[in-house]
Amino acid sequence: MPAPPAAPQPLQILTPSGDLAADSPLPLARIKDLYRSMVAARAYDKKCSAMQRQGRLATYAQFEGQEAAQIGAVAALEPRDWVVATYRDAAAMWFHGYPWLNLILGRTGDERGGHAPAGVNVLPPSITVGAHMIHAVGLGWASLVRGDDAVAMTFFGDGATSEGDFHEAMNFAGVFRTPTVFVCQNNGWAISMPRERQTASATIAQKADAYGMAGVLVDGNDLLAVYAAAHEAVIRARAGEGATLIEAVTYRMGPHTTTDDAGRYRDADHLAEWAARDPLERVRRHLEANGEWTAEWQHGIEIGEAETVEAAVEEAEALPAFDAGDIFDGMFVDLPVALRRQRRAAEDGAG
Amino acid sequence: MTERNIAQALNDALDVALADPSVVLLGEDVGRTGGVFRVSDGLQQRHGAARVIDTPVAESGIVGAAFGMAVAGLRPVAEIQFMGFSYPAYDQIVSHVARIRNRSRHRFTAPMVIRIPYGAGIGAAEHHSESTETIYAHTPGLKVVVPSTPYDAKGMLLAAVADPDPVIFLEPIRLYRAVKGEVPDGHYAVSLDEAELVADGTDVTLVGYGAMMREVRRTVEALAAEGVSAAAVDLRTLAPLDLDPVVASVERTGRCVVVHEAPRTGGLAGEIVASVQERALYSLRAPIERVTGWDTVVPLRRSEHHYVPTVERIVAAVHRTLEA
Ligand SMILES: Cc1ncc(C[n+]2csc(CCOP(=O)(O)OP(=O)(O)O)c2C)c(N)n1
Ligand SMILES: [Mg+2]
Numbered sequence: 001m002p003a004p005p006a007a008p009q010p011l012q013i014l015t016p017s018g019d020l021a022a023d024s025p026l027p028l029a030r031i032k033d034l035y036r037s038m039v040a041a042r043a044y045d046k047k048c049s050a051m052q053r054q055g056r057l058a059t060y061a062q063f064e065g066q067e068a069a070q071i072g073a074v075a076a077l078e079p080r081d082w083v084v085a086t087y088r089d090a091a092a093m094w095f096h097g098y099p100w101l102n103l104i105l106g107r108t109g110d111e112r113g114g115h116a117p118a119g120v121n122v123l124p125p126s127i128t129v130g131a132h133m134i135h136a137v138g139l140g141w142a143s144l145v146r147g148d149d150a151v152a153m154t155f156f157g158d159g160a161t162s163e164g165d166f167h168e169a170m171n172f173a174g175v176f177r178t179p180t181v182f183v184c185q186n187n188g189w190a191i192s193m194p195r196e197r198q199t200a201s202a203t204i205a206q207k208a209d210a211y212g213m214a215g216v217l218v219d220g221n222d223l224l225a226v227y228a229a230a231h232e233a234v235i236r237a238r239a240g241e242g243a244t245l246i247e248a249v250t251y252r253m254g255p256h257t258t259t260d261d262a263g264r265y266r267d268a269d270h271l272a273e274w275a276a277r278d279p280l281e282r283v284r285r286h287l288e289a290n291g292e293w294t295a296e297w298q299h300g301i302e303i304g305e306a307e308t309v310e311a312a313v314e315e316a317e318a319l320p321a322f323d324a325g326d327i328f329d330g331m332f333v334d335l336p337v338a339l340r341r342q343r344r345a346a347e348d349g350a351g
Numbered sequence: 352m353t354e355r356n357i358a359q360a361l362n363d364a365l366d367v368a369l370a371d372p373s374v375v376l377l378g379e380d381v382g383r384t385g386g387v388f389r390v391s392d393g394l395q396q397r398h399g400a401a402r403v404i405d406t407p408v409a410e411s412g413i414v415g416a417a418f419g420m421a422v423a424g425l426r427p428v429a430e431i432q433f434m435g436f437s438y439p440a441y442d443q444i445v446s447h448v449a450r451i452r453n454r455s456r457h458r459f460t461a462p463m464v465i466r467i468p469y470g471a472g473i474g475a476a477e478h479h480s481e482s483t484e485t486i487y488a489h490t491p492g493l494k495v496v497v498p499s500t501p502y503d504a505k506g507m508l509l510a511a512v513a514d515p516d517p518v519i520f521l522e523p524i525r526l527y528r529a530v531k532g533e534v535p536d537g538h539y540a541v542s543l544d545e546a547e548l549v550a551d552g553t554d555v556t557l558v559g560y561g562a563m564m565r566e567v568r569r570t571v572e573a574l575a576a577e578g579v580s581a582a583a584v585d586l587r588t589l590a591p592l593d594l595d596p597v598v599a600s601v602e603r604t605g606r607c608v609v610v611h612e613a614p615r616t617g618g619l620a621g622e623i624v625a626s627v628q629e630r631a632l633y634s635l636r637a638p639i640e641r642v643t644g645w646d647t648v649v650p651l652r653r654s655e656h657h658y659v660p661t662v663e664r665i666v667a668a669v670h671r672t673l674e675a
Contacts, residue, residue: 058474058475058476058651058652059475059476087476106651108652108653109474109476109651109652109653109654109655110651110652110653110654111650111651111654127435127476127477127478127479128435128436128438128439128478129408129436130408130439131439159407159408160408162407162408162409162412163408163409163410163439164409164411164412164439165439190379190407190408191379191380191384191387192380192383192384192405193379193380193383193405193407193408197405197407198407198408199407259387260387261384264383264384264385265383265384321653321654322650322653322654322657323657324654324657326654326657327645327647327650327654327657327658328645328647330647330648331646331647331648338616338646339645339646339647342615342645342646343645346645346657349663349664349667350664350667350668350671
């Protein structure tokens with residue numbers, strides 16, 4: 001059997017040393033804003049990991065290393081657009097308006113986390129792998145039916161492309177030319193399985209060909225490359241030219257979740273290699289080289305963003321826990337009689 | 352004999368089963384890392400990656416491929432990571448695995464095991480706490496079993512692998528490491544067709560299975576402390592149900608409380624109550640009580656204690672039957 005063709009090089013605009021390999025798609029001021037958002041996301045990620053160790057959160061899935069893939073992509077959206085993402089995509093969700101409070105509540109194991117504020121077009125994070133991609137097809141499709149131009153962007157992992165739902169989502173998006181942007185964060189791993197064990201194709205991006213849509217391979221740790229690819233995809237989607245699959249090549253710097261021990265299945269060598277491609281550091285270097293970064297400013301934003309996250313944690317933990325009856329309240333608009341009876345029994349500790 | 356917890360007993364069962372070259376294990380993360388609950392720990396190293404297979408993330412693929420292997424004469428043991436992730440495989444299980452014997456009038460069969468960790472109580476993320484055994488027990492053509500002790504875990508898993516028909520093998524997540532017991536080394540089998548009377552008593556019959564057996568056993572002790580003599584039956588097999596020990600016990604006690612953490616409506620307790628009243632109505636001295644999960648989505652970590660039946664709730668139900 002002939003060896004599969006080598007994967008092409010992902011699109012890169014900002015090199016790991018912070019130099020531009022192509023024209024920047026964004027002005028420096030915007031890059032600085034996005035950098036600050038990545039710093040905020042990392043503060044949240046670190047806070048949640050720490051809280052999990054203290055037993056204050058359920059399992060937590062770190063996204064360290066994937067900040068540029070998430071924030072760079074969502075930066076191409078407008079508030080009217082949709083974000084449909086997973087348990088590892090807090091940065092993407094937050095950047096599109098889903099509050100830290102909601103994300104933290106979800107992680108403490110509180111259903112109220114799923115209630116995004118009105119006007120925030122972000123679905124609760126998908127915990128089942130794969131099913132949510134097709135929701136972004138339907139959300140985009142609704143724009144076609146209604147004649148508006150909202151786009152739906154969905155985030156998923158390399159592992160998720162193995163689920164049957166990936167095929168159905170891609171196929172519908174291709175056939176109906178829905179305004180959907182598929183962002184696959186190929187972080188190298190699906191729990192213990194490396195990306196090569198999910199698909200025998202050289203890249204995930206190339207799967208787009210078979211579905212009749214555009215596919216782009218980008219350096220997922222390059223904020224500007226991800227933004228550029230997402231921006232183009234959004235323009236195409238709004239123009240009625242259909243969906244795009246973006247494969248953002250990145251790396252899962254942490255274990256799968258806080259309950260996983262990655263040392264059982266991967267060696268730490270890759271980590272140093274990928275740490276050198278850190279998505280924040282290369283933007284920082286770029287800002288510094290352009291006179292837009294100082295250590296004091298960095299210190300200030302780190303403290304400021306950590307305080308914002310801390311305030312959300314305090315608010316989440318101060319929220320009184322549900323009483324027994326409250327677990328029924330999310331089920332229906334009007335609780336059916338049979339459920340009202342159950343609710344009373346639950347409140348009485350009976351049955 | 353070796354002292355083992357349920358996860359270790361299952362690991363041992365799989366190791367013993369793999370001595371048969373037609374047995375293969377497949378599922379997400381079952382090989383290199385030994386499964387997310389470590390139930391297949393070390394088995395890929397011992398039996399090779401060709402027979403302890405890490406698959407892509409694709410439940411329909413896992414079950415559908417296992418089905419093909421089974422029809423071809425292998426004995427696949429497929430693992431679904433959590434019950435809440437069995438639904439992408441639902442069509443394979445219900446439309447194909449459960450039916451091939453009847454569709455082909457015995458020409459083809461699917462002697463395979465689908466292992467599924469289930470149940471709440473560990474503060475896990477959404478979809479990781481499901482107890483939806485009813486939908487599989489309701490599917491003709493499937494055997495659905497669930498052990499609650501290390502001894503049964505190993506013996507029932509070995510029986511499931513040897514069974515000529517497909518078996519849904521549920522594993523109580525909450526008990527994986529919570530219960531220890533002496534487990535025979537080597538091969539032995541525990542019937543997949545028999546419930547077991549695990550405590551004898553004269554005042555009330557408790558019926559449970561799987562993870563809830565811990566609460567049921569504790570309830571027996573709590574009741575004994577207040578002078579109430581409770582019998583308890585561990586169903587072990589949910590499809591087909593063996594209610595003989597339940598009926599025999601209810602004929603003595605006249606009272607019955609059925610416990611499961613699955614949602615109430617359409618839950619197995621309804622089936623058990625119906626069958627017991629058909630067979631032992633005139634022995635009953637009180638309405639049969641159910642203590643179950645509610646007809647809600649399993650709550651998340653902060654409120655799952657409002658959902659999963661507790662010893663207190665079971666004791667309260669027993670008191671109602673005593674006062675009736
Ligand atoms: C339907 C389903 N099957 C299995 C799981 C268990 N599981 C959770 S995450 C995961 C791996 C997903 O890998 P990938 O899509 O690459 O995303 P990543 O975790 O790397 O972000 C698996 C198998 C699940 N949540 N849902
Ligand atoms: Mg991945």
